[in-house]
Amino acid sequence: MNRHRMLRSGFGFLLGMVWSLPLLAAGFDGNPYRSGYDYPPRDEYRRQDSRPLERSRNPYGFAPPRAREYGYGGGAPGGVITVVSRQIGAKVVIGGTVIPYREVTLTAQLPGRVEFIAGEEGDRFRINQVLVALDDDDLLAKRRQILAELQATTYGYTDARLQYAREFWSPGEKLARYFEPQRSGSAGLFPSMFERFFGGGGGYNDTWRAWRYGNPWIERQVDLYSRGTHVGQASSRVLAMRAKIDEIDAKLIDTRSIAPFDGVILKKLVEVGDTVQPGQPLIKYADTNDLQIRLEVPARLMPGLHLDMILPATLDVGDMQVNARVAQIFPVADSLRHTVTVKLDLPQGVPGGPGMYAEVAIPDASVPESSVPVIPASAIVWRGSLPAVFVVTEGGKPSLRLVRLGQKLEQDLVAVLSGLRAGERILASPPPGMNSNWVPRTSDKR
Numbered sequence: 001m002n003r004h005r006m007l008r009s010g011f012g013f014l015l016g017m018v019w020s021l022p023l024l025a026a027g028f029d030g031n032p033y034r035s036g037y038d039y040p041p042r043d044e045y046r047r048q049d050s051r052p053l054e055r056s057r058n059p060y061g062f063a064p065p066r067a068r069e070y071g072y073g074g075g076a077p078g079g080v081i082t083v084v085s086r087q088i089g090a091k092v093v094i095g096g097t098v099i100p101y102r103e104v105t106l107t108a109q110l111p112g113r114v115e116f117i118a119g120e121e122g123d124r125f126r127i128n129q130v131l132v133a134l135d136d137d138d139l140l141a142k143r144r145q146i147l148a149e150l151q152a153t154t155y156g157y158t159d160a161r162l163q164y165a166r167e168f169w170s171p172g173e174k175l176a177r178y179f180e181p182q183r184s185g186s187a188g189l190f191p192s193m194f195e196r197f198f199g200g201g202g203g204y205n206d207t208w209r210a211w212r213y214g215n216p217w218i219e220r221q222v223d224l225y226s227r228g229t230h231v232g233q234a235s236s237r238v239l240a241m242r243a244k245i246d247e248i249d250a251k252l253i254d255t256r257s258i259a260p261f262d263g264v265i266l267k268k269l270v271e272v273g274d275t276v277q278p279g280q281p282l283i284k285y286a287d288t289n290d291l292q293i294r295l296e297v298p299a300r301l302m303p304g305l306h307l308d309m310i311l312p313a314t315l316d317v318g319d320m321q322v323n324a325r326v327a328q329i330f331p332v333a334d335s336l337r338h339t340v341t342v343k344l345d346l347p348q349g350v351p352g353g354p355g356m357y358a359e360v361a362i363p364d365a366s367v368p369e370s371s372v373p374v375i376p377a378s379a380i381v382w383r384g385s386l387p388a389v390f391v392v393t394e395g396g397k398p399s400l401r402l403v404r405l406g407q408k409l410e411q412d413l414v415a416v417l418s419g420l421r422a423g424e425r426i427l428a429s430p431p432p433g434m435n436s437n438w439v440p441r442t443s444d445k446r
Contacts, residue, residue, distance in 0.1 A: 122264060
């Protein structure tokens with residue numbers, strides 16, 4: 001019996017060791033808190049990828065327009081065109097401001113000291129580059145402390161699993177004593193009678209042993225449950241430690257202000273060494289590749305606007321005219337000024353930058369359209385402050401005539417309110433210094 005019991009115990013010990021090998025490998029692989037909780041590099045945000053890509057050039061510079069090339073063909077200087085008319089409605093010029101398509105103000109999420117700023121105003125960065133970083137020494141110290149606690153908790157969890165495995169495969173002395181065979185050594189009639197009286201003889205139904213040692217199956221279930229409880233508590237402590245590490249990692253991320261998109265630093269609001277509090281602005285960052293015009297349009301002009309509508313706009317840089325597309329119309333009007341906010345997209349590559357003044361011609365749907373003559377802007381000559389055109393008479397001679405100009409249209413066209421009628425012929429591009437007595441030169445005739 002002793003030999004069988006020893007074999008059974010040895011076999012159970014081997015099975016327990018085989019069953020716990022994965023657990024030992026997980027608990028003693030040199031990194032009990034897993035690779036996902038490694039200590040991060042101290043100066044990770046000072047890597048080369050946090051440097052600015054380039055310093056933006058002057059956004060308000062633009063190339064001067066090329067001089068028009070004037071041609072004189074068919075004996076008529078500058079070419080002769082016929083004035084046409086067009087149905088044009090009334091328009092109201094509204095002043096607005098050029099704004100970036102996307103603009104954000106990065107604020108501090110934690111109290112601390114500014115330790116790093118990636119660049120200056122005008123420096124361009126790519127998405128996910130670090131722009132501002134705060135001091136994080138205290139957070140890193142707390143993280144190291146929690147890592148040490150996690151390591152100790154992991155060892156306790158491994159020990160609890162091994163204790164459960166040992167209890168499962170080697171129940172202990174209680175169950176062994178209950179199944180231990182009864183010793184023979186009683187002499188005489190009376191000891192044998194007492195053993196028989198208390199149920200001697202061994203077996204599962206031995207009442208005297210059950211009263212002395214208890215029910216072995218209940219004892220085994222209680223011991224297994226107790227060991228399992230220890231395993232669950234140790235596992236919960238490990239999860240709690242990992243949650244604390246995740247919390248510290250989230251705060252470490254909040255110490256860095258990341259570029260949410262490709263853009264430019266518009267304005268720095270802090271300097272290195274400043275102490276900031278949560279919610280304090282750090283820098284203004286925007287995408288200046290795509291620009292918009294923000295208008296406050298009177299509510300009476302809103303019936304003439306709709307999305308994707310193309311409107312002529314005049315920029316304050318060089319009085320440049322471009323076409324802008326209606327991108328957004330706010331659904332609610334301002335209760336004090338009774339205006340509606342409208343945003344228009346500008347073409348890429350236009351000169352200028354955020355904050356620049358711009359004007360947009362808004363059609364007035366309440367005024368009916370009228371037919372007016374339309375001429376190209378190149379046909380207009382200025383005599384002092386008065387606009388004029390050269391009208392070609394029936395004899396083919398140019399005659400200077402003053403006109404009154406209206407609004408500018410698309411494709412470099414201008415409406416004429418008075419002084420010219422549809423069907424008349426004018427010079428499309430008269431040369432500088434031309435007058436009514438102009439005579440073509442010999443080189444021009446060729």
